[in-house]
Amino acid sequence: MMVWVDPRQMGVDxxxxxxxxxxxxxxxxxxxxxxxxxxxxxxxxxxxxHARLLGDLRDLWxxxxxxxxxxxSGPVGATLAFGIxxxxxxxxxxxxxxxxxxxxxxxxxxxxxVLPLQYVLVGSRSFDLFTVFIPVYVxxxxxxxxxxxxxxxxxxxxxAKIQWGITVCVYGLSHAPxxxxxxxxxxxxxxxxxxxxxxxxxxxxxxAQELMSRWLRRRPVxxxxxxxxxxxxxLAGALAAAGLGALxxxxxxxxxxxxxxxxxxxxxxxxxxxxVMKALKKDAGVRFWGNRASITGAVGLLDRVAPLCFAAPxxxxxxxxxxxFSG
Amino acid sequence: MSxxxxxxxxxxxxxxxxxxxxxxxxxxxxxxxxxxxxxNHQSHLDWVLIWAALPHDLRASTRPIAARDYWTSSRxxxxxxxxxxxxxxxxxxxxxxxxGSVTDDQDPLEPLVDALQxxxxxxxxxxxxxxxxxxxxxxxxxxxxxxxxxxGVRLVPTWIDNVQRVMPxxxxxxxxxxxxxxxxxxxxxxxxxxxxxxLDRARAAVLALRPPAP
Numbered sequence: 001m002m003v004w005v006d007p008r009q010m011g012v013d014x015x016x017x018x019x020x021x022x023x024x025x026x027x028x029x030x031x032x033x034x035x036x037x038x039x040x041x042x043x044x045x046x047x048x049x050h051a052r053l054l055g056d057l058r059d060l061w062x063x064x065x066x067x068x069x070x071x072x073s074g075p076v077g078a079t080l081a082f083g084i085x086x087x088x089x090x091x092x093x094x095x096x097x098x099x100x101x102x103x104x105x106x107x108x109x110x111x112x113x114v115l116p117l118q119y120v121l122v123g124s125r126s127f128d129l130f131t132v133f134i135p136v137y138v139x140x141x142x143x144x145x146x147x148x149x150x151x152x153x154x155x156x157x158x159x160a161k162i163q164w165g166i167t168v169c170v171y172g173l174s175h176a177p178x179x180x181x182x183x184x185x186x187x188x189x190x191x192x193x194x195x196x197x198x199x200x201x202x203x204x205x206x207x208a209q210e211l212m213s214r215w216l217r218r219r220p221v222x223x224x225x226x227x228x229x230x231x232x233x234x235l236a237g238a239l240a241a242a243g244l245g246a247l248x249x250x251x252x253x254x255x256x257x258x259x260x261x262x263x264x265x266x267x268x269x270x271x272x273x274x275x276v277m278k279a280l281k282k283d284a285g286v287r288f289w290g291n292r293a294s295i296t297g298a299v300g301l302l303d304r305v306a307p308l309c310f311a312a313p314x315x316x317x318x319x320x321x322x323x324x325f326s327g
Numbered sequence: 328m329s330x331x332x333x334x335x336x337x338x339x340x341x342x343x344x345x346x347x348x349x350x351x352x353x354x355x356x357x358x359x360x361x362x363x364x365x366x367n368h369q370s371h372l373d374w375v376l377i378w379a380a381l382p383h384d385l386r387a388s389t390r391p392i393a394a395r396d397y398w399t400s401s402r403x404x405x406x407x408x409x410x411x412x413x414x415x416x417x418x419x420x421x422x423x424x425x426x427g428s429v430t431d432d433q434d435p436l437e438p439l440v441d442a443l444q445x446x447x448x449x450x451x452x453x454x455x456x457x458x459x460x461x462x463x464x465x466x467x468x469x470x471x472x473x474x475x476x477x478x479g480v481r482l483v484p485t486w487i488d489n490v491q492r493v494m495p496x497x498x499x500x501x502x503x504x505x506x507x508x509x510x511x512x513x514x515x516x517x518x519x520x521x522x523x524x525x526l527d528r529a530r531a532a533v534l535a536l537r538p539p540a541p
Contacts, residue, residue, distance in 0.1 A: 084454055087503065090503070091347075091503040091504065091505060092505065094502070094503070095489070095504050095505040099492070104495055104502060107502040111503055112500070134363045
């Protein structure tokens, strides 16, 4: 016999547990559905659409598992997991942004000093330093190291690329574990919900925008960057995120209207970030983002986390700002 | 698992973390047959990259070439080359190039011949030295002599891409940048083929694997 327990009456740990049960349940169902569909239709695995779907599902599984491991292992584990994501994303970014030999020292600084330090700052909850470390100190340090290498050719361009990579892949993404470690006066240990909320809401915005752009068939705003991006589709994505966010308000420290607003902001920022990354890829000359064209193996992680890299800082500061006033 | 095995696994893991070390088997599948992989040579990391790109069970039987005077000069280097990588040592009798060089002498080839007779696969860099211009320099003749003596060993052309960005000459710390190792279709020495013609053909086969610039 089923007993309906109000989730709000459970402890935080139980709630998170329930969340994971739901998450893995949905994934299990989706995987079963895809497998059954493939069996019934008799599609061979060579079908690219089917293969892509399977690939997406596998990524979701990996993502969910990482998320779970991060939660189980506490703040250290989460910080470490996102630190590794940052590392891999920055690696992809730098691979696509051709640098010169004289950038070597700057890159070493970026990968082996800036990145670990930023995550140490997150892990130790030094939120004040953590928000200014990269925009203020690293902003100066990188060009200084570069200038010391004594190569003036395309100086601004090279430095801008490295700075951008650090800002997106390290600074942006490090806000996700920072959410996990935010402390609220009312509820302890609810950070995991905020990260989950952010990820789900951003994903919903992406999916809704993709579907709407197919259905609406509007004239793209910037056809040379993205054939499917239109203002309406973007708005639809952000609104879908808002709707889902409002439905999920019970897992966050917000009330329903606040959750709606926060989800709108996060979802909208995420899809805009994805749009910007598309422009960047076009600039880097990666037209076809399929596996075949991936000469350097830069296939994927940056693509998957880019929306999060842009949405996380916006969301983080919205949350902080909000609770400073109403906490 | 011995210490050397563990060190090998760790090194391969680090190489993958830094460079991805993706192996693209375009011309032949990874198989447990006797092979000579011949590749372009741009960095000290080349060997580690190929090694990390190989499936785990092929690593034990695939060996690099190491210059005896340099790689036995300290206990650590000796341990690394002999225990971890099982390198084939060659003596640089004539001051020819750097690690992995195969000279015109018949003599330096002898250790390689021994290794091939023992059933192992080899990785060689027929340019003899690291080329920094991007395009490989003309190949030295060692590959030809080995192909003549061991017609049963598959010769696999290999292109290592992007590695010069990971660790430019003179730097010690590698920067994480994605690299690929592309293995092409095996090459065979044809009847009566001229030495120079074969070496040029081998070089062209390696160069043909270079991915188009994005």
